Amino acid sequence: MPEPAVSARTERLPALIVMCVLVVAGVLVATLGASRAPVTASELLGEARDPGDAAFIAAHRGDSEGAPENTMPAVRAAIASGYEYVEVDIALTADGHAVLMHDATVDRTTDGRGAVAESTLAQIRGLDAGSWFGPDFAGTPVPTAEEFLAELASSSLRALVELKGEWDADSVASLVATIARHGLERRVAVASFDARTLALVASQNTVISRLAILRQLPDDVVGAARALGVRGVIAAGREVLERPEVIDELHAAGMRVVVYTFNDDGKWREALRAGVDGIVTDVPARLADWLSEEVSQPR
DSSP, rough: OOSSOOTGGGGGOOOHHHHHHHHHHHHHHHHHHHOOOOOOOHHHHOOOOTTTTEEEEEEETTTTTTTTSHHHHHHHHHHTTTTSEEEEEEEEOOOSEEOOOOSSSSSTOOOOOOOOGGOHHHHHHHHHSSTTTTTTTTTTOOOOOHHHHHHHHHHEEEEEEEEEEEHHHHHHHHHHHHHHHHTTTTTTEEEEOHHHHHHHHHHHHHEEEEEEEEESSSSSSSHHHHHHTTSSEEEHHHHHHTTTTTHHHHHTTTEEEEEEEOOOOOHHHHHHHTOSSSEEEEEEHHHHHHHHHHHHOOO
């Protein structure tokens, strides 16, 4: 999760592009009918939480405490542990393939160097994405989006999938088709900092939920979210705690609030007191234990 930002820029959306794409999406909704009804916020993210209710857990970049982030071992660990959601980052290679990677470069999490966007899929797949984490994971490859979605489809888990950077229409169409082919339209929410990328997802598929990622909260959060047509926001936790009233505002608008990235019980307690719906964390096992001991379950 996080880096760039829709943030204040959300209020200065590329209006014409977004509006045109959303009009196309609206036509598709009418054409496809009720059987293709979009996933509601409640269906994907649960009923709006009240202060004190347990928020759902989203394992950040997979279970990144127990395995190298954004790899299949991390994804499988999250699935095996039964967390409600796994969160991963998907970036595009130079030849247009979607792979799991958070950073703009491969330097931090592989034995290679260079930008993801300047590397081919073959080059990315030849890297070791596990040795940096520990010898038991030596030789772990960077997964493709296809591999991740196939694994997710074999489980009951849901996913928050962040699209890194700006995506073009063909790349969005390919990913959306893969999500649909694996029967995951109602279990995957696509998230992005980029307004145009979110609009392109809407133009390709009227079922899949979208979430806006916000590093900073715009003055009118609900208005910005409505302009994007999203089911909710994934926002920097510190921003939400400074303006907890936005949770009620978004809930009243039928949207949900997920915060990132909280890793200690002090922040978890504040977030739940404020009534957030979900928490993205690097330590999902610890959060699960804390929730089971400290708080009530949601309605």
